[in-house]
Amino acid sequence: MLLCIDCGNTNTVFSIWDGESFVSTWRIATDHRRTADEYFVWLNTLKKLHDIDGKVTEAIISSTVPRVVFNLRVLCNRYYDCRPLVVGKPGCELPVAPRVDLGTTVGPDRLVNTVAGYDRHGGNLVVVDFGTATTFDVVDDDGAYIGGVIAPGVNLSLEALHMAAAALPHVDITHPERVIGTNTVACIQSGIYWGYIGLVEGIVRQIRAERDRPMRVIATGGLASLFDQGFDLFDKVEDDLTMHGLRLINDYNKGLGA
Ligand SMILES: Nc1ncnc2c1ncn2[C@@H]1O[C@H](COP(=O)(O)OP(=O)(O)O)[C@@H](O)[C@H]1O
Ligand SMILES: CC(C)(COP(=O)(O)O)[C@@H](O)C(=O)NCCC(=O)O
Ligand SMILES: [K+]
Known part of the structure; x- marks a missing residue:
């Protein structure tokens, strides 16, 4: 079985591919101090709980947090007896190379989303990923990542308001019906929600132009579906896109003999 690991700045997602489908997906807060032993105990407990019998024999990692990769590698070496592929590192090839400025390091999550999006939908595509940051990845007609947009994430924006303004509370994101808020919480929710709708609409329009x-x-x-309600922003919302991309990149490299 293949273990796919998608480590973002907020959460790390583990998913197991049994050769036919992803049998389980588990999420843990990203923390670079977590050791290989801690990961293994947690993963093994969940694996038993879900009656997953097969052995993990291969692994692939995408991480936007460089520091966590060391212990994830140790996890794979020590407990699964395999050398993981690490997206963006030597030994992990992509089907199509990104076309960006010389010396630019593209976030591995964006490369993975590009591969997955191209596989499912072909080229001339924009993938919007609502993570710690909200990223727009532009995919050319041959499947190459050719650049995009990085905007502050939804929760990061809410947190920034709370941190910087003494009188603004911490607020959870929601879909307010009205733009004009009649209390502080409603005003903040409106600013972030409707601000984000405008941001996505505007950026997509300009990319198309x-x-x-x-x-x-x-x-x-996680937050993509919140912005999909009642609007025509997206052609499709696909929660499993990053995992699909990791599996494809693994297959591609194993086909090359990695
Ligand atoms: N379904 C959800 N509802 C509300 N907040 C969510 C949901 N899913 C994720 N989030 C929040 O969205 C932010 C980004 O999460 P995530 O997609 O895991 O980011 P990353 O990939 O950067 O680690 C986090 O603050 C997380 O708590
Ligand atoms: C933009 C990101 C911070 C998004 O990360 P995430 O929100 O998934 O944690 C990450 O893709 C990154 O660190 N990128 C490097 C710069 C670039 O992609 O151009
Ligand atoms: K992500």
Whole structure:
């Protein structure tokens, strides 16, 4: 079985592919201090709880947090007796190389989303990922990542308001019906929610204008569905996009003999 690990700045997601489907997906807060032993105890407990019998024999990691990769590698070596592929590192090839400025390091999650989006929808695509940051990844007609947009994430924006303004409380994101808030909480929720709708609409419109061709828009990440309600922002929301991409990149590299 293949263990796919998608480590973001907020959460790390583990998913097990049994050769036919992802049998389980588990989420843990990202913390670079977590050791290989801690990961293993946690993973093994969940694996038993879900009656997953097979052995993990291979692994692939995408991490936007460089420091966590060391212990994830140790996890794979020590407990699964395998050398993981690490997206963006030597030994892990992509089907199509990104076309960006010389010396630029693209977030591995964005490369993975590009591969997954191209596989499912073909080129001329925008993938929007609502994570710690909200990213827009632009995919060319041959499947290459050719750049995009990085905006502050929804929860990061809410947190920033709370941190910087003494009188503003911590607020959870919601979909307010009205734009004009009649109390502080409603005003903040409106600012973030409607601000984000405008941000996504505006950025997609400008990407389409800059590319001067039709572009489909696929969204992923925990908060994508919140922004999908009642609007025409996305052609599709796909929560499993990053995991799908990790599996494809693993297959691609194993096909190359990695
Ligand atoms: N379904 C959800 N509802 C509300 N907040 C969510 C949901 N899913 C994720 N989040 C929040 O969205 C932010 C981004 O989460 P995540 O997608 O895991 O980010 P990353 O990939 O950067 O680690 C976090 O603050 C997380 O708590
Ligand atoms: C933009 C990101 C912080 C998004 O990370 P996430 O929200 O998934 O934790 C990550 O993709 C990153 O660190 N990128 C490096 C710069 C770039 O992609 O151009
Ligand atoms: K992510």
